[in-house]
Amino acid sequence: MRILVVEDEADLAQAVVDHLRAAGHAVDHASTLDEAQAAVRAMPYALILLDLRLPDGEGLALLRGLRDRRDATPVLIVTARDRITERIAGLEAGADDYLVKPYDLNEMLARINAILRRADGTRAPERRFGGLCISPSARTVTRDGAPVTLTPREWAILDRLSHRPGQVVGKAELEDAVYGFGKEVESNAIEAHVSRLRAKLGRRAVETVRGFGYRMGQG
Amino acid sequence: MRILVVEDEADLAQAVVDHLRAAGHAVDHASTLDEAQAAVRAMPYALILLDLRLPDGEGLALLRGLRDRRDATPVLIVTARDRITERIAGLEAGADDYLVKPYDLNEMLARINAILRRADGTRAPERRFGGLCISPSARTVTRDGAPVTLTPREWAILDRLSHRPGQVVGKAELEDAVYGFGKEVESNAIEAHVSRLRAKLGRRAVETVRGFGYRMGQG
């Protein structure tokens, strides 16, 4: 598993990298935000360990950039002990977990392994629904062979719906998928996106379950 | 959703309980390991918030007991910041997530909601009654293999009835299940919905117990 460690303190970074390598991972190291941005563009990582305080900017920018591109690479953020709001912001921006400095290397490894296991289980090669073909890894959708371009939000919703074929997905759960945890949105944003999705994928691609949510595929 | 909060610090426990109740959950509180053990034996919980340091023992014992009994109730453990090995042990013992003291109540709520939604989809034993098959996770019902579509109220009633096969469920209890608690409806709304249910599921799906309520399955 290839892991990117974004950390500016040299000593800590070295220790982390060594520890991860000892555990059998392929590890790259970036000590600035710029380096990290370049690295994630150059190569897909199985996981990113991200310190939020960097000499040339906020680590959150990297995370947001990923998620805006619907890149679901697992991210484990690292914050200082007293930065609670930063931590929450990180989780809301799509981080998978966080570590509080200073952290124990074994705990770090345990958390990383847990996240990798989780991600591995959910990694499905390709999902088909009638004429639709959804490939999560490539983040592409084709309809009867023709490619369909989706916006980030649209993709997030489709991804969540297609993840459990035949099962009804509540609107609250979809909001979690599109926005961060805990965000309360009082609007019909989800409905609007579903409407747009249907316009692109065909009216019958997504089934409405009145009073509950939505569903893909015959249950 | 019924939640058990296991926490011995009175002030913190009160704050947590209040916050969860404000979010619409039914909350029980245990301040010792003994109380907690008794509670989980007495009643099924949707989630347990478990402080690992308790006056009369380790919270981990409770978690291990659950998992030994193949009880998959989601558990969110709470540890002190410096108790790293304890945290790891908790995750390995089958905890679903952890919080580090002191934690932000909104973060707690966000994580709890995420876990509950995740568990709701996966922990889904389907229930069978003759030709009927009810699967709560997919929110679907099939009758002799054919899918049946239910409205929200109908589903709420069927869900409640099928929870306790063979037992009579009072009409007042059904009203609580369909509407919020305390809402009094002076009508035969429940009877009307049961009537519709019977039309969809077969006349004998729901049995009337005159003067008390309704029952599913063999009494």
Add this chain to the structure above:
DNA sequence: GGGACCGGATGCGGATCCTGGTGGTCGAGG
């Protein structure tokens, strides 16, 4: 500055729900 995207607002159409009424069923007591 332009375009894409997002999310809030609005009005419509339809599914769903409550309610009242009517007729049927049950059970106890005479």
Add this chain to the structure above:
DNA sequence: CCTCGACCACCAGGATCCGCATCCGGTCCC
């Protein structure tokens, strides 16, 4: 066995709620 009262099933109409499509202003990135 019959009567009576209580309870229940089912139907139909109007009121309500929900989801859909669409428009529009704001924002971010190019």
